Amino acid sequence: MKKKIQNIIENFGLPRIIIFLFLVLLFILTPFVGIRFDTSINDIIVRFGMNGILVLSLIPMVKTGCGLNFGLQLGIIAGILGAVISIEMEMIGFTGFFTAIGIAIFFAVIFGFLYGLLLNKVKGDEMVVATYVGFSSVSFMSIMWLMLPFKSPNMIWAYGGSGLRTTINTKGYWFHVLTDFLKIKIGNYIFFPSGTILFFAFLTFLVWAFFKTKIGTAMIVVGSNTDYANSCGINVDKMRSISVILSTVIAAIGIIVYQESFGFIQLYTAPLFMAFPAVAALLLGGATVGKASIKNVIIGVFLFQSILTMTPSVVSNIIKSDMSETIRIILSNGMIVYALTRITRVRT
Amino acid sequence: MRKKSLTKTMNPSVLFLINYAVPIIFIILIAFAIPLSGLSGLYFIRELMIRLSRNSFLILALLIPVMAGMGMNFSIVLGAMAGEIGLIFITDWQIVGISGMLLAILISTPIAVLLGYFAGIVLNRAKGREMVTGFMLAFFMNGIYQLFVLFGMGNIIPISNSSILLPRGYGIRNTINLLGIRQVLDKLIPLKIGDILIPVATFLVIATLCVFITWFRKTKLGQDMRTVGQDNEVARVSGINVENTRVLSIVISTVLACYGQILFLQNIGTMNTYQSHEQVGVFAIAALLVGGASVAKANIPNVFIGVILFHTMFVVAPRAGKALMGQAQLGEYFRVFVSYGVIAFSLALYAWRKRVEKENERKKIMNYRKSILAK
Numbered sequence: 001m002k003k004k005i006q007n008i009i010e011n012f013g014l015p016r017i018i019i020f021l022f023l024v025l026l027f028i029l030t031p032f033v034g035i036r037f038d039t040s041i042n043d044i045i046v047r048f049g050m051n052g053i054l055v056l057s058l059i060p061m062v063k064t065g066c067g068l069n070f071g072l073q074l075g076i077i078a079g080i081l082g083a084v085i086s087i088e089m090e091m092i093g094f095t096g097f098f099t100a101i102g103i104a105i106f107f108a109v110i111f112g113f114l115y116g117l118l119l120n121k122v123k124g125d126e127m128v129v130a131t132y133v134g135f136s137s138v139s140f141m142s143i144m145w146l147m148l149p150f151k152s153p154n155m156i157w158a159y160g161g162s163g164l165r166t167t168i169n170t171k172g173y174w175f176h177v178l179t180d181f182l183k184i185k186i187g188n189y190i191f192f193p194s195g196t197i198l199f200f201a202f203l204t205f206l207v208w209a210f211f212k213t214k215i216g217t218a219m220i221v222v223g224s225n226t227d228y229a230n231s232c233g234i235n236v237d238k239m240r241s242i243s244v245i246l247s248t249v250i251a252a253i254g255i256i257v258y259q260e261s262f263g264f265i266q267l268y269t270a271p272l273f274m275a276f277p278a279v280a281a282l283l284l285g286g287a288t289v290g291k292a293s294i295k296n297v298i299i300g301v302f303l304f305q306s307i308l309t310m311t312p313s314v315v316s317n318i319i320k321s322d323m324s325e326t327i328r329i330i331l332s333n334g335m336i337v338y339a340l341t342r343i344t345r346v347r348t
Numbered sequence: 349m350r351k352k353s354l355t356k357t358m359n360p361s362v363l364f365l366i367n368y369a370v371p372i373i374f375i376i377l378i379a380f381a382i383p384l385s386g387l388s389g390l391y392f393i394r395e396l397m398i399r400l401s402r403n404s405f406l407i408l409a410l411l412i413p414v415m416a417g418m419g420m421n422f423s424i425v426l427g428a429m430a431g432e433i434g435l436i437f438i439t440d441w442q443i444v445g446i447s448g449m450l451l452a453i454l455i456s457t458p459i460a461v462l463l464g465y466f467a468g469i470v471l472n473r474a475k476g477r478e479m480v481t482g483f484m485l486a487f488f489m490n491g492i493y494q495l496f497v498l499f500g501m502g503n504i505i506p507i508s509n510s511s512i513l514l515p516r517g518y519g520i521r522n523t524i525n526l527l528g529i530r531q532v533l534d535k536l537i538p539l540k541i542g543d544i545l546i547p548v549a550t551f552l553v554i555a556t557l558c559v560f561i562t563w564f565r566k567t568k569l570g571q572d573m574r575t576v577g578q579d580n581e582v583a584r585v586s587g588i589n590v591e592n593t594r595v596l597s598i599v600i601s602t603v604l605a606c607y608g609q610i611l612f613l614q615n616i617g618t619m620n621t622y623q624s625h626e627q628v629g630v631f632a633i634a635a636l637l638v639g640g641a642s643v644a645k646a647n648i649p650n651v652f653i654g655v656i657l658f659h660t661m662f663v664v665a666p667r668a669g670k671a672l673m674g675q676a677q678l679g680e681y682f683r684v685f686v687s688y689g690v691i692a693f694s695l696a697l698y699a700w701r702k703r704v705e706k707e708n709e710r711k712k713i714m715n716y717r718k719s720i721l722a723k
Binding site: 070123140143146163323330336337342 | 479484495678682692696698702
């Protein structure tokens with residue numbers, strides 16, 4: 001019995017168990033601190049749809065052994081470019097949404113290609129290089145947002161300033177087009193954002209199906225053993241490049257869905273740290289630096305978003321101050337540190 | 349063929365260009381930016397003097413882990429946090445002057461040792477990924493620091509001076525005025541040349557640290573660290589406790605960073621309780637890399653060249669941005685971009701070269717094997 005428990009802890013990871021228990025505790029506490037259970041559930045579902053695709057985007061790169069994509073910001077930038085250009089073109093509703101995605105994919109493929117070239121040159125050190133590539137690209141784009149010749153009055157500063165605003169409202173363009181698509185209302189407090197969830201499910205299916213194809217299988221081989229892949233005649237660098245492009249494209253789509261649901265496009269320094277929560281969610285779902293699956297994405301996003309939704313309301317009701325930001329920092333970064341220190345694979 | 353050219357068939361001048369690409373790009377950038385900014389020479393020298401005294405110590409703290417082969421120590425942020433905790437306490441007890449500063453050092457040293465020890469253990473568990481782990485560790489500890497300072501102080505840890513507490517009665521305010529120790533070290537030995545105040549005592553402290561580092565390299569421990577940095581296995585075979593040596597290097601670095609942050613804040617005179625330490629690692633590392641250091645090799649001249657080049661950029665970028673585009677904000681973004689970009693570029697270049705060298709070595713072994721088989 002004792003061994004069995006030890007086995008479970010070993011498999012599941014101690015931090016994950018602690019976080020899971022913490023979450024259960026939060027759920028138990030909800031009725032006692034005067035928070036509606038159903039609105040909390042609703043928040044979790046909405047946030048799940050918002051963040052799911054961003055976390056999904058990490059999968060291809062982990063599968064080919066490129067590690068956790070700390071350069072997720074590149075995809076996010078491509079997504080933002082798509083979003084602002086679609087607004088500049090005055091595209092409204094689903095047309096606008098899909099135009100944004102189309103443009104975003106175009107940029108994401110270019111960025112992903114270059115990013116892939118770089119990552120192939122720095123094998124073994126992908127993560128630290130990726131982090132700083134992500135940071136420097138966000139700060140580079142901060143300059144660009146100031147200088148690019150956008151004209152739409154909804155996006156530039158109102159009084160004589162030049163450059164884009166720090167947040168751009170998507171209302172009037174494609175705000176909630178996906179969320180309200182086939183929306184199901186349950187009672188007064190819960191609604192189910194079918195569109196967002198379906199879209200997430202669709203992309204998840206595509207990723208799943210992709211890894212069943214010939215290229216997808218080749219990628220998994222690259223990720224599990226490079227030398228073996230080489231001797232099988234698989235072009236390792238090419239497979240890694242494809243995975244990086246794929247990750248970047250999905251991230252670009254992910255941020256547009258996020259903006260569609262959130263209602264705002266955040267520019268300048270806002271995307272700087274967006275990679276970390278996504279990575280933390282994936283790790284929380286049971287992934288490691290070298291291994292991740294769709295299951296990890298779904299469990300991870302659910303757990304992570306539940307904690308983020310529940311902690312502020314419950315904890316601040318108990319101690320009368322807002323600790324959510326601190327808890328978020330400790331939780332997401334602690335999860336990443338934990339995962340980084342548990343790398344069993346030794347690279348020579 | 350291209351890969352090979354990077355290490356072998358390249359002539360020395362091109363190799364020099366690649367090795368020192370970052371400083372060279374920087375010198376060119378600055379050469380363009382200085383005339384644009386329209387700053388006077390005197391102002392410029394004064395600024396540079398301040399920044400040299402303010403930042404050198406923190407950057408020197410990075411040298412020892414590089415020696416031990418652990419790359420850029422992103423977790424010096426932990427040391428900075430320890431230093432800030434010391435400063436919070438002396439501000440609370442209202443101990444001023446040089447004695448206040450010494451007391452802050454006294455309080456924060458054990459904290460820094462403890463944090464450094466913790467960081468060292470964590471980094472030992474992530475061999476080969478020290479940098480990304482150190483970086484994430486700094487973020488993680490920032491959360492712990494917040495928990496401690498924002499929720500613990502005035503609550504569990506008694507704080508008597510209510511003026512540094514938030515109105516709600518616990519947690520430290522966002523900014524703390526360090527009036528009591530403001531520039532006490534800088535002005536300890538007063539020396540003025542023309543209009544420029546020269547912080548003699550601070551420079552003496554920095555010089556002492558340089559001497560210490562030079563001496564340290566020659567000690568038994570320093571030699572051990574270099575061996576560990578060269579090759580873990582060789583070090584282990586020759587009887588060095590690799591894990592301990594690595595932890596020690598991080599502890600020393602963290603403690604030095606703690607002093608560096610105290611030095612830095614006594615010069616500035618105010619402390620952003622929750623932000624002052626956040627960028628310490630990034631700026632220090634970027635400056636060191638700009639000075640021509642790499643992940644595997646960094647020395648004292650790199651530090652000073654780095655401070656001068658990097659901070660010249662800091663002084664002129666906003667002005668140049670304003671002159672060029674009419675927006676100071678542009679220069680602001682530009683210098684952040686440069687800091688991150690420099691780190692990204694240097695790390696990528698280093699990783700690339702490392703991989704190429706490894707591949708060449710492998711090829712050599714394969715050729716050797718083939719030649720033996722042919723015989």
